[in-house]
Amino acid sequence: MSSLLDVARRRRVVRRRGVPLGPSGLKLGAPVGTIREPPQPMQYVLGGVVIVLVALATIRLAGDRHIGWSAFPNYFFSKPLLQGVETTLELALICQVVAVVIGAGVAAARVSRSPVVATLGDLYTWIFRSVPLLVQLIFWFNIALLFPSIGISLPGLGSLWSVPTNSVISGFVAALLGLALHEGAFMAEIIRGGILSVPAGQKMAALAIGMSNRQASRYVIRPQVLRVTIPAMGNQFVGLLKATALVSVIGGGDLLTRAQYIYSQNFQVVGLLMVVTVWYLLLVSVASLAQRAIERHFSNDRRLLAQPATQAATPSLAIPAEV
Amino acid sequence: MLLEIKDLYLSYSETRVLRGLSLDVDSSETVCIVGPSGGGKSSLLRCLNQLERFDDGVILLDGERIGVRETKRGLEWLRPHEVMAQRRQFGMVFQQFNLFPHLSVLENVAIGLRTVKGLPGNAARTQAQEALALVGLEAKKDSWPNSLSGGQQQRVAIARAIAMKPKVMLFDEPTSALDPELVDEVLGVISKLSSTGMTMLIVSHEIRFVMDVADKVCFLEGGVVVESGSPDKMINSPEQERTAQFLRRVRHD
Ligand SMILES: Nc1ncnc2c1ncn2[C@@H]1O[C@H](COP(=O)(O)OP(=O)(O)O)[C@@H](O)[C@H]1O
Ligand SMILES: [Mg+2]
Numbered sequence: 001m002s003s004l005l006d007v008a009r010r011r012r013v014v015r016r017r018g019v020p021l022g023p024s025g026l027k028l029g030a031p032v033g034t035i036r037e038p039p040q041p042m043q044y045v046l047g048g049v050v051i052v053l054v055a056l057a058t059i060r061l062a063g064d065r066h067i068g069w070s071a072f073p074n075y076f077f078s079k080p081l082l083q084g085v086e087t088t089l090e091l092a093l094i095c096q097v098v099a100v101v102i103g104a105g106v107a108a109a110r111v112s113r114s115p116v117v118a119t120l121g122d123l124y125t126w127i128f129r130s131v132p133l134l135v136q137l138i139f140w141f142n143i144a145l146l147f148p149s150i151g152i153s154l155p156g157l158g159s160l161w162s163v164p165t166n167s168v169i170s171g172f173v174a175a176l177l178g179l180a181l182h183e184g185a186f187m188a189e190i191i192r193g194g195i196l197s198v199p200a201g202q203k204m205a206a207l208a209i210g211m212s213n214r215q216a217s218r219y220v221i222r223p224q225v226l227r228v229t230i231p232a233m234g235n236q237f238v239g240l241l242k243a244t245a246l247v248s249v250i251g252g253g254d255l256l257t258r259a260q261y262i263y264s265q266n267f268q269v270v271g272l273l274m275v276v277t278v279w280y281l282l283l284v285s286v287a288s289l290a291q292r293a294i295e296r297h298f299s300n301d302r303r304l305l306a307q308p309a310t311q312a313a314t315p316s317l318a319i320p321a322e323v
Numbered sequence: 324m325l326l327e328i329k330d331l332y333l334s335y336s337e338t339r340v341l342r343g344l345s346l347d348v349d350s351s352e353t354v355c356i357v358g359p360s361g362g363g364k365s366s367l368l369r370c371l372n373q374l375e376r377f378d379d380g381v382i383l384l385d386g387e388r389i390g391v392r393e394t395k396r397g398l399e400w401l402r403p404h405e406v407m408a409q410r411r412q413f414g415m416v417f418q419q420f421n422l423f424p425h426l427s428v429l430e431n432v433a434i435g436l437r438t439v440k441g442l443p444g445n446a447a448r449t450q451a452q453e454a455l456a457l458v459g460l461e462a463k464k465d466s467w468p469n470s471l472s473g474g475q476q477q478r479v480a481i482a483r484a485i486a487m488k489p490k491v492m493l494f495d496e497p498t499s500a501l502d503p504e505l506v507d508e509v510l511g512v513i514s515k516l517s518s519t520g521m522t523m524l525i526v527s528h529e530i531r532f533v534m535d536v537a538d539k540v541c542f543l544e545g546g547v548v549v550e551s552g553s554p555d556k557m558i559n560s561p562e563q564e565r566t567a568q569f570l571r572r573v574r575h576d
Contacts, residue, residue: 003408199419199421201417201419201421202421202423203425204374204417204421205415205417205421205422205480205483206412206423207374207410208372208374208410208414208415208417208484208486209415209435209441209483209484210407210410210411210416210435210439210440210487211407211435211438212403212404212407213403215438215439219434219438220423223425224423224424224425227425305504
């Protein structure tokens, strides 16, 4: 559609008369943007075909009684679905925050000098990135089968405090655990990539002016890691928002869970799925717009542009970065 | 002697890099180090400010032992905060500048004053501006490092180091990463600092600059100082054949 508009706009450009010709016969001093693309008639044909197809599909869907458009006024803003939207957003936001924290810790562990700590980080990433999210969710939901109760007990003193696991691990808590731990593994990868992208010379320069390891991380390494990883983190969030739908298998109380509960009683399956679909489109669109804005903010950051090649070429020394 | 290095040894796993290197730098002296690539020049500078741990030898700065402490049970590495305190006595300028790209020029210089010296923001910025003025870049204080030329970046890096008021400045091939037309502005700044009586240890292959600025030239090869002396002696009447060969080669580059 936009290409149709583009063509139309270009056609409207009027050439100015009386502009002097240069030696090659080209007009000199023509205002910027007055030189046109050659006409592209296929664009009109293609545009026409698309319009006709979209119109036909709309007519077909609008008149379809199987879809049950009536579900929209009845359910779109209904209390259970709004609660579902809230739960979905809560899950995505809390998990994102927890995942960034986990990811920072695991990434720092993986680049650590200590082989034990580094191996633990590798192990975490390996497990939580390899096991399908769906499997992890079902596992956490059923953790009571493995540990019927959780509590604190000290040798000699016996059990100090204990509760049945099932009373703690609700669908929501299992969903939080599953999503955050899984997402944390991916965050760790993103952050580790960010750490490795900071040239070793940065840490050396920070230490050379007398900073401690901790100060070098805080004032020099971490801000640079953040700048390169934030766009990727935004992308992860959009993925996470959609992944929350998986928690419906354990009754996580999210948007899809609530819709499923309603259509299991009134059988308006397609109608409610359409309502849910539109909600996801809305939520993901807003998240994508936010992500786009954040990305633009950081890609316009002049500090990140044109990193001189000499900095990237700094020979790596045996001084690992720490975050 | 402000800085004394005696019998310094350093190996990276298999490679023996420094093999009993000795070198002295007097207060306010400018000592230049020349020598073939891989000879251990950068490693030596990194040992001095403890970005690298040496294996054996003694480094004394103002009579204080660098990096280690003698105890009843033998030698012991210093603790991290002691290492940091000693490191502040040295200023380091790297071949690749290593400016912090996320900070403005002024902040690049001020950050050490704020975080390491604990100066309040205003005082740090004032001192940072003074340091920038010394390298002739006060006007660029609000620019981002990546918008500067290589020569300007290196001058900011010099300002960042001298702002910390170190006892000894270390320069590791400060102009090797620069386009030829940008070399002179950086060497000019270093010459100026040298003439103000700053103690400096400079690795450089710019022979004319070395002749001009050095009180003493050391030829470093194979992890030892093969020969050292006044620039005039080193160029015109070196005692070692290796020194003569090397200097002839770099002079004709
Ligand atoms: N971090 C390191 N790990 C292993 N080998 C190194 C490291 N840094 C330098 N070397 C080796 O030590 C030797 C001396 O290097 P360097 O001190 O950089 O010499 P120069 O600065 O004189 O060119 C070289 O053979 C180099 O490959
Ligand atoms: Mg070197």
